[in-house]
Amino acid sequence: MDETALAGFETKTVTPEIRGLQDEMQRTFESFREANDMRLDELERRMTGDVVTSDKVDRIAAALDAQNQRIERLALKEMRPALGQDRARRGEPASEHKSAFERYVRGGDETALRRFEEKAMSNLTGADGGFLVPDETETEIGRRLASISPIRSIAAVRTVSSAVLKKPFAISGAESGWVSEAADREQTAAPQLAELSFPTMELYAMPAATATLLDDAAVDIDRWIGEEVEQAFAAQEGSAFVNGDGVSKPKGFMTYAKADESAWAWGKVGTISTGANGAFAEGEAADALIDLVYALKAGYRQNASFVMNRKTQGSVRKLKDEDGNYLWLPPASAGARATLMGFPIVEAEDMPNIATGNCAIAFGDFQRFYLVVDRQGVRVLRDPYSAKPYVLFYTTKRVGGGIQDFDAAKLLDFSA
Structure with missing residues (x-):
């Protein structure tokens, strides 16, 4: 749920309950970062993670999901008037x-x-x-x-x-070009x-x-x-x-024909490979997401969103860039969305889970796409x-x- 989805409703002041939940979610995310950093340190030192630490990360991640859903429900309730x-x-x-x-x-x-x-x-x-x-x-x-x-x-x-x-x-887009005021206008090619x-x-x-x-x-x-x-x-x-x-x-957009971006043609949806079956390639998760973002033309990236289900979002929440910064960030305010690499995340439970051959993440300007x-x-x-x-x-x-x-x-x- 974002501001554009709620544009038809009367805007109300954010209630103390929503503000309190938002602050609590920020604190929960700090706890998540600390626990996940500990898990990653254990993996580096021992080549295996501690079960207790991994369970703690999963519990905090589940708490983040629950808090976000509760904030969305309360924000919608506050901003939605009764009929009539x-x-x-x-x-x-x-x-x-x-x-x-x-x-x-x-x-x-x-x-x-x-x-x-x-x-x-x-x-x-x-x-x-x-x-x-x-x-x-x-x-x-x-x-x-x-x-x-x-x-x-x-x-x-x-x-x-x-x-x-x-x-x-x-x-192919509309035919266009530059011409001087008195010059003859050449006949434009027939559009496709x-x-x-x-x-x-x-x-x-x-x-x-x-x-x-x-x-x-x-x-x-x-x-x-x-x-x-x-x-x-x-x-x-x-x-x-x-x-x-x-x-x-x-x-549905997932049922159309798909093609690798290098062989993309009109009528098909372009895909970018992660480089590993059923997972991100080792140490290259951020690179795969960057490739996905920049496979989109600049005109589409301005209003683009990530679309994935909750389980996939739980996986990308643990990803970092080369400088150790988390790629996923919680909503900055009530009614906003969590972001991945600065782009909003839309949670659609009908998207497939991460598995070999599955296209579990979509990225694009859905206003122009669907x-x-x-x-x-x-x-x-x-x-x-x-x-x-x-x-x-x-x-x-x-x-x-x-x-x-x-x-x-x-x-x-x-x-x-």
Whole structure:
């Protein structure tokens, strides 16, 4: 979670609890450095590490992960308003669509929603039934997903009204050059264009509620739906954006064809080898990461991030440069990310672990590398019959995704 992911939320002062956790994390990292330095000294002196020291390093590393996750949860909670809070604070009544939708959700009354449909001259019901949620609810669900879905938080996001987004892309870039004011303009070469297609697929969640919950007027129904579906949507999205096969789900960036950077071509993702199977080459871990960073063109490096899972981050946390400085540093402030070699780290649990032949670390400008396509409209179908006495809410949205610029990111391949 970073500031860009939270841009849609009202900024609040960092609470004493978050500030205290941030200070505690800094102290924990100091303890981690001391313990890991001791482990490295033992390896140099004895050619083997002490089990007690290694266990201590692992425990402190786990504590760092837990503290960082707690800080992120608290920061998100402080910066995320309840649905409809802005309108209520200004003393404005709920919109007609929102009021009609709440009556449908609470009691199954479709009359007001159908009347709203006729008044708006729009088709809100689909072939499978259900109604579109109000605009403010859909917007807030999108904001929540951007905060907790790791790839969505750094990727480009486009909202469309059709089932497929087709986007032309100039592989060779636009033709350009210098010319004097009165000189003839030479005809430019025809650009190399590729048409990229991003179909949207249906993603669903089915939260359940009791009649007591729905009858309670103090419960913010919009907020409840948003909180219930956000975790389910984020988990499914996170997996698909990384490893999706493109069949009834978005195509993940790890499933595209890969090629060594020396033989890279459009349509493939470039890779850099560590020089060792299932590990960094002995004494050359920093060099492999530097090679990965500088395999990316300067224009992409400015907004680049590392993407890896928690286990891989635990491994790179122990790495040092030639001067003995740790390459990994904890977040400088609440809501910021940990950094590796000065670039932010995005933790995506669906990335592969370090193993022979696995590309466990991605590095690139994901705003230009990966595109998330949201089809406008989140639909809810109220079902009071299938799981009595509970009421189910079959909630669907359509999402697509895929690589839009194959030159904007590179992968670190753990192989010789």
